[in-house]
Amino acid sequence: MTASVQDSGFPWRKIGIWALIVVAGLVILVTIASAVPSNQWWIRAWDFPRLAVLTVGGLTLLAMLFLHFRFRWPIAALLAAALAYQAGHIFPYTMLARVEAERIDIAGAEREAHCFTTLSLNVLQDNRDFGRTLELVRREQPDLLLLMETDTGWREAMEPVLADFPHRFEAPLPNTYGMIFASRLPVDSGEMVNLTEPGTPSFHGELRTRAGLAFRVAALHPRPPHPGQDTEERDAEIAIAAMMTRNSGMPTFTVGDFNDVGWSETSQLFRRVGRYVDPRVGRGFYATFPAALPAFRWPLDHVFFTEEFxxxxxxxxxxxxxxxLPVRAEVCLAPEEGDRLNTPEQAEADDAGDLEEVMQAYREDQVIERATGEE
Structure with missing residues (x-):
């Protein structure tokens, strides 16, 4: 006769308790790490998986309600506090929060004159399935197209669809930071610029709607935190882009793979300094990475615009x-309507100080890199 689990003598209950304690401890530790004001890659990386941490921690807390063990309630209290911290960051990106950008009601000739469509995609440089991206662009027929991680192979493969765009700005690179920006709208000026690091271009230009209204476009793809790459350059590039928007005084549309999530301190500062609206607030994550793991995706690819849109x-x-995943958007430059529909996050008293801290950390990092001969 096969022995039951109870009679087997194997300490299943004890193992389960220790597993819960270990998982709860890890959730608490990574939450504390994510709250530390540091540019170290291994700390800032915990900005990304907040939903996954919240999910795992929530299931652990639920399980702890059914297993009695010593110090259960103190551990549960610490875990609940960690979960509340995680939830506070992602709550604005749920449908429970107030929408920040109400939808505009526009149609017909007015929509054609004042609105434009955009398509942005980090193509994954090593991905050589060019046909699916070609079909995507042909199907969407965007007014503005942004492709990232484009090397010369991608640039040549995309020529059949790029030929339909009268304005093209290309910086194909073999380092996974190549970029192509193409426009069907009139372009007054535009250039690819390395704001903080060599070989990490971003596009900045002035365009016009079909009605003739001028606006700025910024397309960003800074480097992510990973071993050997902390976040000083990424944060500085995002901050500089925000200052460029603020100083221009023009309506601005910004798109790209920020290698950052919307709920991070860096992205929040970017929004306040640039007076940006985030259309995901109150609507959902619109998570894009990693495409192969739907349950564990986070939003790396962004669309922001100032309140004139x-x-x-x-x-x-x-x-x-x-x-x-690709991101599609259609926005309309209608300043009076935008002012009525949008409620951008208000500036905070310490934003100027936080901005200076970001730039000072970047300057210090550049001094260290020059002294050590690093690129």
């Missing part, structure tokens, strides 16, 4: 072979 639509597309 109105949101017509926003969505993520199906996977096309990359590790990112």
């Amino acid at each position: 109105g949101l017509y639509s926003l969505s993520t597309g199906d996977a096309v072979g990359s590790d990112h």
Whole structure:
């Protein structure tokens, strides 16, 4: 006769308790780490998986209610506090929060004159399934197209669709930071610029709607935190882009793979300094990475605009072979309507100080890199 689990003598209950304690401890530790004001990659990386940490921690807390063991309640209290901290960051990106950008009601000739469509995609440089991206661009027919991680192979493969855009700005690179920006709208000026690091271009330009209204576009793809790469350069690039928007005084549309999430301190500062609206607030994550793991995705690819714009639509597309999903948006430059529809986050008293801290950390990092001969 087969022995039951109870009679087997194997300490299943004790193992279960210790597993809960270990998982609860890890959730608490990574939450504390994510709250530390540091530019170290291994700390800032915990900005990304807040939903996964919240989910795992929530299941652990639920399980702890059914297993009695010593110090259960103190551990549960610490875990609950960690979960509350995680939830506070991601709550604005749920449908329980107030929408920050109401949809604009526009149609017909006015929509054609004042609105434009955008498509952005980090193609994954090593992905050589060019056909799916070509089909995506042909199907969407965007007014503005941003492709990231584009090397010369990608640039040549995309020529059949790029030929339809009268304005193209290209910086194909072999280092996974190549970029292509193309526009069907009139372009007054535009250039690829390395704001903080060599070989990490971003696009900045002035365009016009079909009605002739001028606006700025910024397209960013800074480097992510990973071993050997802390966040001084990434944070500085995002901050500089925000200051460029503020100083221009022009309506600005910004798009790209920020290698940062919308709820991070860096992105929040970017929004306040640039007076940006985040159309995901109150609507959902619109998570794009990693494409192959729907349950564990986070939002790396962003669309922001200043309050002169109105949101017509926003969505993520199906996977096309990359590790990112494409992002589609349609916005309308209608200053009076935008002012009525949008409620951007208000500036805070310490924003100027936080901005200076970001730039000072970047300057110090550059001094260290020059002294050590690092690139």
